[in-house]
Amino acid sequence: MKTKCISRLFPAAAALLAVSAVVFFIITNLTIRLEPLGTYRTGIFDKSAAEITAYDPKTKRVFVTNVAARGIDILDISRPQEPKLFKRIDLSGFGSHANSVTVINGIIAVAVENIISTDPGLVVFFDADGNFLNKLAVGAMPDMLTFTPDGKYLLVANEGEPNKDYTIDPEGSVSMISVPADRSRVAGLTDKDVTTLSFAPFNEKPRDPKIRIFGPHATLARDLEPEYITVSPDSRRAWVTLQENNAVAVIDLAARTVTGLFALGAKDHRTSPLDASDQDGRINITGWPVKGLYLPDGIAAFAHRGRTYLVTANEGDSRDYAGFSEEKRVKDLTLDPGAFPQAAALQQDDALGRLTVTTVNGDSDGDGDYDALYAFGGRSFSIWTGEGKQIFDSADEFERIIADQFPRNFNSNNSQNHSFDKRSDNKGPEPETVVIGRIFSKQYAFIALERMSGIMVYDITNPRRPRFVQYMSNRDFSGDPEKDSAGDLGEEGLIFVKAHDSPIHSPLLIAANEVSGSVTIYRIHPAFYRPKPAAIF
Numbered sequence: 001m002k003t004k005c006i007s008r009l010f011p012a013a014a015a016l017l018a019v020s021a022v023v024f025f026i027i028t029n030l031t032i033r034l035e036p037l038g039t040y041r042t043g044i045f046d047k048s049a050a051e052i053t054a055y056d057p058k059t060k061r062v063f064v065t066n067v068a069a070r071g072i073d074i075l076d077i078s079r080p081q082e083p084k085l086f087k088r089i090d091l092s093g094f095g096s097h098a099n100s101v102t103v104i105n106g107i108i109a110v111a112v113e114n115i116i117s118t119d120p121g122l123v124v125f126f127d128a129d130g131n132f133l134n135k136l137a138v139g140a141m142p143d144m145l146t147f148t149p150d151g152k153y154l155l156v157a158n159e160g161e162p163n164k165d166y167t168i169d170p171e172g173s174v175s176m177i178s179v180p181a182d183r184s185r186v187a188g189l190t191d192k193d194v195t196t197l198s199f200a201p202f203n204e205k206p207r208d209p210k211i212r213i214f215g216p217h218a219t220l221a222r223d224l225e226p227e228y229i230t231v232s233p234d235s236r237r238a239w240v241t242l243q244e245n246n247a248v249a250v251i252d253l254a255a256r257t258v259t260g261l262f263a264l265g266a267k268d269h270r271t272s273p274l275d276a277s278d279q280d281g282r283i284n285i286t287g288w289p290v291k292g293l294y295l296p297d298g299i300a301a302f303a304h305r306g307r308t309y310l311v312t313a314n315e316g317d318s319r320d321y322a323g324f325s326e327e328k329r330v331k332d333l334t335l336d337p338g339a340f341p342q343a344a345a346l347q348q349d350d351a352l353g354r355l356t357v358t359t360v361n362g363d364s365d366g367d368g369d370y371d372a373l374y375a376f377g378g379r380s381f382s383i384w385t386g387e388g389k390q391i392f393d394s395a396d397e398f399e400r401i402i403a404d405q406f407p408r409n410f411n412s413n414n415s416q417n418h419s420f421d422k423r424s425d426n427k428g429p430e431p432e433t434v435v436i437g438r439i440f441s442k443q444y445a446f447i448a449l450e451r452m453s454g455i456m457v458y459d460i461t462n463p464r465r466p467r468f469v470q471y472m473s474n475r476d477f478s479g480d481p482e483k484d485s486a487g488d489l490g491e492e493g494l495i496f497v498k499a500h501d502s503p504i505h506s507p508l509l510i511a512a513n514e515v516s517g518s519v520t521i522y523r524i525h526p527a528f529y530r531p532k533p534a535a536i537f
Helices: 002-010 011-030 181-187 397-405
Strands: 031-042 053-055 061-066 072-078 084-090 095-106 107-113 120-127 134-141 140-148 154-156 173-178 192-199 224-231 235-241 247-252 259-263 266-268 291-293 300-302 309-314 325-331 356-358 373-378 381-385 391-394 433-437 442-449 456-458 467-472 491-495 508-513 518-528
Touching: 053 095, 053 491, 053 508, 061 095, 061 508, 072 095, 095 442, 107 140, 120 140, 120 154, 134 140, 134 154, 134 181, 134 192, 140 309, 154 224, 173 224, 224 300, 235 300, 235 309, 266 508, 291 309, 300 433, 300 442, 309 433, 309 442, 356 373, 397 456, 397 467, 433 491, 442 491, 456 491
Parallel strands: 095 140, 291 373
Antiparallel strands: 031 518, 053 061, 061 072, 072 084, 095 107, 107 120, 120 134, 140 154, 154 173, 173 192, 224 235, 235 247, 247 259, 266 291, 300 309, 309 381, 325 356, 381 391, 433 442, 442 456, 456 467, 491 508, 508 518
């Protein structure tokens, strides 16, 4: 009755309220969807023929690391529905292979590993046509590189992994290359323009004991292994994942100094369930007395209300060399009877027995048995403050979403179809990397799942309450991976392309797939939210 009176007395106000309600509904529920547009396929199976990508908006070209060919494939995506090979850059004269590639204003920078991996590597510069410009020496095993948003520096994560026998372990480091404002002067850069930041000053400083320093005869500087770099939008700070160390380094770019290290800790899988066995014949996402080391690979930064936040893809990684390995299955460990009174039941293959854990952490009293179990990876993505405080973790959502959408192919391997549950004992879907894109005034995180071979999409506009949007998989579980009929396998590198940089004036996501040797271009278009999968299994 009151509503009718209001509408009669104030028809304009009633109409405005109705319109406002519609607008509020649209803004609240508007989201995005990924749609595959086109794919470039090398036809090379399981040889890292498409791993990391970079995009040049001026030429509409994508640059892809091709380890199998020891080169960089330049793809023309002016028609993203039909990506074509424009040219292949031969890197065989510069070292072993490319680990990463990035681009700014038509200048291509490639991280090239030395043939002797423990020796210094190179950053090699090319123009967008693939013509050589310059090369500069950096640290051992340059693994990832990125330009700062302001274009003043090129940052290089030198991982410095040991040799197989673990008799040589070079220091991990980060190289900063000063980039001239006049891009034509890149050819004139010399080694004097390279500043390599060492972690040696931290060798004698007190450190957080949760930072994993555990290699044979290791100093902190030798043990830290920089994996991935992200930079604040204002180009003042950079953060570097130290994956095997379960830590992040913070760099003051103006001072060219590593200012700190912070540990990421572990999650409790009693309250953040997981599927821990590959031999129980079923989906069994449940709580277990296990901790999960985050050990992130990819990291991305974004700004929200004046603060910078970090997003990590919590892949997990171990040291497993001929000269040293930290891996063991739970059934092969001696468990402390006080901490694990049900040890015999837990160590069965259909419980925790098959789960791969580290031998480095867990024996807290040094008596030879394990008081806690630490598995590799979080099977999740997390959001952190710039100082390392976690404000969100997706917990068990990835596994539950996959269980809901792909129950017959849950936790599959990326090189085999008909591999149901095969990765449950080791890192599950294995989140590899993450990129962030701003679309329709909202922030989205795109997280690549290396083993399941798909992409998780989350709305992270509110970093404390991310919202699941979509799980996109371009994999064909009925095909034959070795015959290149199984679609995209082993998502490794992602690139977000803004609408104004896109050849079709619509935002794009470009995914490189390491196992299938393919690159797929996705169009990002508007959509409305769908209900979240039920919490089952």
